[in-house]
Amino acid sequence: MGIREQLKENREKILSRWFESILKTYPAETVRFLKKTKDQFHNPVGQTIKEGIEGILFELTGEGEIEKITPFLDRIIRIRAIQDFTPSEAVAFIFQLKGIIREEIDLDRIGSEELLGLDKKIDELALKTFDIYMGCREKLYELKATELRNWTYKLLERANLLKEFEENFKSK
Amino acid sequence: MSKQPKPPKPDELAKSIEYKTPETQWMETPVKFKPGMWCYGSRPKYLEEVGMPNPREWSPADDDWKLPENWKEIVLDGMKDRLGKYRTFKLFMDICVRCGACADKCHFYIGSGDPKNMPVLRAELMRSVYRKYFTTGGKLFGKTAGARELTEDVIKEWWYYYYQCTECRRCSVFCPYGIDTAEITIMGRELTNLLGLQTDWIGGPVANCYHKGNHLGLEPHTIQSNIEMMCDDIEEITGIRIEPTFNRKGAEILFVTPSGDLFGLPGIYTCMGYLMLFHELGLDYTWSTYASEGGNFGFFTSNEMAKRLHYKIYAEAKRLGVKWILGGECGHMWRLVHQYLNTWWGPPDFLEVPKSPITGTVFENAKSTKMVHVTEFTADLIKHGKIKLDPSRNDHLKITFHDSCNTSRGMGIFEEPRYIIKHVARHFYEMPENTIREKTFCCGSGSGLNAGENMELRMRGGFPRANAVRYVHEKYGVNMLANICAIDRAALPTLMQYWVPEVDVCGVHELVGNALVMTGEKKRTMDLRLEPLPGMEDEEEEE
Numbered sequence: 249m250g251i252r253e254q255l256k257e258n259r260e261k262i263l264s265r266w267f268e269s270i271l272k273t274y275p276a277e278t279v280r281f282l283k284k285t286k287d288q289f290h291n292p293v294g295q296t297i298k299e300g301i302e303g304i305l306f307e308l309t310g311e312g313e314i315e316k317i318t319p320f321l322d323r324i325i326r327i328r329a330i331q332d333f334t335p336s337e338a339v340a341f342i343f344q345l346k347g348i349i350r351e352e353i354d355l356d357r358i359g360s361e362e363l364l365g366l367d368k369k370i371d372e373l374a375l376k377t378f379d380i381y382m383g384c385r386e387k388l389y390e391l392k393a394t395e396l397r398n399w400t401y402k403l404l405e406r407a408n409l410l411k412e413f414e415e416n417f418k419s420k
Numbered sequence: 421m422s423k424q425p426k427p428p429k430p431d432e433l434a435k436s437i438e439y440k441t442p443e444t445q446w447m448e449t450p451v452k453f454k455p456g457m458w459c460y461g462s463r464p465k466y467l468e469e470v471g472m473p474n475p476r477e478w479s480p481a482d483d484d485w486k487l488p489e490n491w492k493e494i495v496l497d498g499m500k501d502r503l504g505k506y507r508t509f510k511l512f513m514d515i516c517v518r519c520g521a522c523a524d525k526c527h528f529y530i531g532s533g534d535p536k537n538m539p540v541l542r543a544e545l546m547r548s549v550y551r552k553y554f555t556t557g558g559k560l561f562g563k564t565a566g567a568r569e570l571t572e573d574v575i576k577e578w579w580y581y582y583y584q585c586t587e588c589r590r591c592s593v594f595c596p597y598g599i600d601t602a603e604i605t606i607m608g609r610e611l612t613n614l615l616g617l618q619t620d621w622i623g624g625p626v627a628n629c630y631h632k633g634n635h636l637g638l639e640p641h642t643i644q645s646n647i648e649m650m651c652d653d654i655e656e657i658t659g660i661r662i663e664p665t666f667n668r669k670g671a672e673i674l675f676v677t678p679s680g681d682l683f684g685l686p687g688i689y690t691c692m693g694y695l696m697l698f699h700e701l702g703l704d705y706t707w708s709t710y711a712s713e714g715g716n717f718g719f720f721t722s723n724e725m726a727k728r729l730h731y732k733i734y735a736e737a738k739r740l741g742v743k744w745i746l747g748g749e750c751g752h753m754w755r756l757v758h759q760y761l762n763t764w765w766g767p768p769d770f771l772e773v774p775k776s777p778i779t780g781t782v783f784e785n786a787k788s789t790k791m792v793h794v795t796e797f798t799a800d801l802i803k804h805g806k807i808k809l810d811p812s813r814n815d816h817l818k819i820t821f822h823d824s825c826n827t828s829r830g831m832g833i834f835e836e837p838r839y840i841i842k843h844v845a846r847h848f849y850e851m852p853e854n855t856i857r858e859k860t861f862c863c864g865s866g867s868g869l870n871a872g873e874n875m876e877l878r879m880r881g882g883f884p885r886a887n888a889v890r891y892v893h894e895k896y897g898v899n900m901l902a903n904i905c906a907i908d909r910a911a912l913p914t915l916m917q918y919w920v921p922e923v924d925v926c927g928v929h930e931l932v933g934n935a936l937v938m939t940g941e942k943k944r945t946m947d948l949r950l951e952p953l954p955g956m957e958d959e960e961e962e963e
């Protein structure tokens with residue numbers, strides 16, 4: 249049985265372990281909420297992560313096209329980029345997948361080439377993950393820097409008041 | 421396989437993670453100030469200008485907050501005083517049964533996962549101190565009774581978490597006892613303000629408002645020229661010149677709106693909507709360059725400060741001799757009018773019960789405050805068929821409506837804005853039921869948290885709202901998030917840019933202005949943003 253079949257066969261187990269390992273990065277009191285609350289509007293963090301990893305694994309068992317996986321990665325990272333995580337903490341989840349897969353599939357029944365291929369794919373995803381993370385952080389800085397200006401721009405600028413206003417408000 | 425460079429060991433990265441669960445109980449875990457989560461401390465001049473205590477340069481990032489020597493006494497006396505004055509405070513300190521119904525209802529908890537953002541724990545930060553100093557059990561049994569000593573670390577923790585609450589009251593909707601954690605946050609801010617722990621983002625608007633009547637400190641000539649510039653744009657769009665009046669004695673109605681509508685984007689488009697509507701009706705109303713702010717950052721400071729700043733609206737109404745007050749699309753102005761005004765002064769006796777001069781409708785609901793919300797006013801006009809509308813001009817918009825915490829939970833305005841939107845536009849879609857109306861999710865930036873330096877906090881807190889917007893965007897193609905609050909108009913565009921950049925933000929009266937068919941207007945080719953109307957992309961601008 250090839251690696252794709254094995255991934256499909258063990259999908260549920262891999263996903264639940266992966267989900268658990270991501271949840272562990274949140275405070276203990278919160279894990280239950282993130283795990284048990286199924287309403288996607290009440291629990292957008294838990295549900296987005298869950299749907300995201302499902303999407304990633306699904307694509308990995310298929311053609312594994314990066315373009316198709318990116319939106320799932322983006323959703324998860326966009327959240328973790330603004331939570332209490334260092335950069336490495338925010339993106340570590342993608343590396344965890346390798347270990348989980350190794351433990352959940354029968355390594356004897358697949359060729360090393362196949363495993364390498366999968367590892368390479370995940371490494372590619374990891375690089376993508378860094379890019380997305382950086383993109384999110386840059387967006388945040390941009391928003392911090394431009395919000396006031398965008399908000400007040402038109403009229404204050406016309407009235408030559410922009411400068412005075414910014415000095416008043418943002419001289420810190 | 422051996423030739424390949426070794427990929428990082430599985431779980432390697434993950435192992436370096438220091439998991440967030442503290443080893444100690446929450447009471448003993450001192451707060452860590454994380455970047456992006458807090459606002460700058462107020463510069464001293466803002467405190468001096470309004471006579472608030474302990475003005476000095478300070479930063480929340482410093483170890484030494486330069487508290488007054490007798491800070492502990494000040495806080496405990498302050499608590500005692502407030503426990504005596506406000507029955508709700510005393511009650512909320514006593515009656516929580518820790519059932520947990522509120523725990524996962526706060527947008528900051530949902531977005532951050534930080535247990536201290538659970539409303540019950542947020543309240544417990546103060547309740548533990550209350551027990552220690554104001555209950556026999558706490559005095560006797562200390563920690564076992566959930567009581568703890570008031571220390572500087574506790575003050576820092578209060579400050580950190582009472583500025584991670586937007587006072588939105590969502591949690592109170594779910595509490596079987598009606599405990600309103602917003603009120604505890606309000607107390608937390610009052611008490612820390614006794615020590616000079618104001619934020620700069622709130623302190624500035626408070627001082628400006630006190631001296632010049634609005635948060636930005638816009639002076640009368642600026643206000644007037646801003647509105648005149650909007651009238652220039654309206655003339656370009658409609659061919660009609662509007663000449664609003666300012667500080668006019670004897671007008672029937674005083675119109676007050678948050679100052680964000682006078683200079684901010686997209687607030688000014690909402691303001692243009694008001695101007696056009698009132699002109700078309702021939703309303704006998706005036707602007708005031710003194711009561712030039714509906715918003716009130718005093719409310720995020722202390723009850724006294726809120727009262728002090730709010731009074732100018734009524735003082736101006738009295739000075740000008742108007743009959744009643746019409747209020748613009750604002751959030752917390754309405755919470756104050758609706759829930760605080762009568763306790764502060766009782767119903768103003770120099771005004772009349774508001775009556776629409778166009779429809780004759782008497783606004784009985786505003787009998788005591790004498791102030792009508794502009795969506796009530798406009799919905800009534802539409803109901804009576806008093807304005808002509810062409811909703812097709814908003815056909816390029818797929819609209820959803822965000823209930824602002826203050827107008828929804830603070831005074832129960834749910835239907836009017838929806839009724840208006842459905843008459844001025846043809847594509848309206850609701851967000852999911854548990855994210856709107858009384859269960860609405862906050863924008864994450866209310867109660868003076870819409871500064872820049874705490875952007876991570878705002879993005880977390882706003883995530884549940886943005887998540888619901890994304891849902892209707894993906895399902896129905898929604899591209900416009902309408903609302904009736906100036907803080908929303910300032911903060912939601914940023915929130916959208918991070919989470920759902922395809923969605924823009926507008927006030928309801930911007931949509932009204934677009935759809936309003938005005939007497940003698942030229943053929944409309946542009947919307948209020950001076951962008952081509954649907955189907956008019958090729959029309960040349962007429963000069």
Ligand code: SF4
Binds near residue numbers: 594595596
């Ligand atoms: S829902 Fe009310 S009683 Fe229950 S924990 Fe929250 S505040 Fe306490």
Ligand code: SF4
Binds near residue numbers: 525584585590591
């Ligand atoms: S008032 Fe709003 S922000 Fe504050 S604890 Fe309750 S739900 Fe959270």
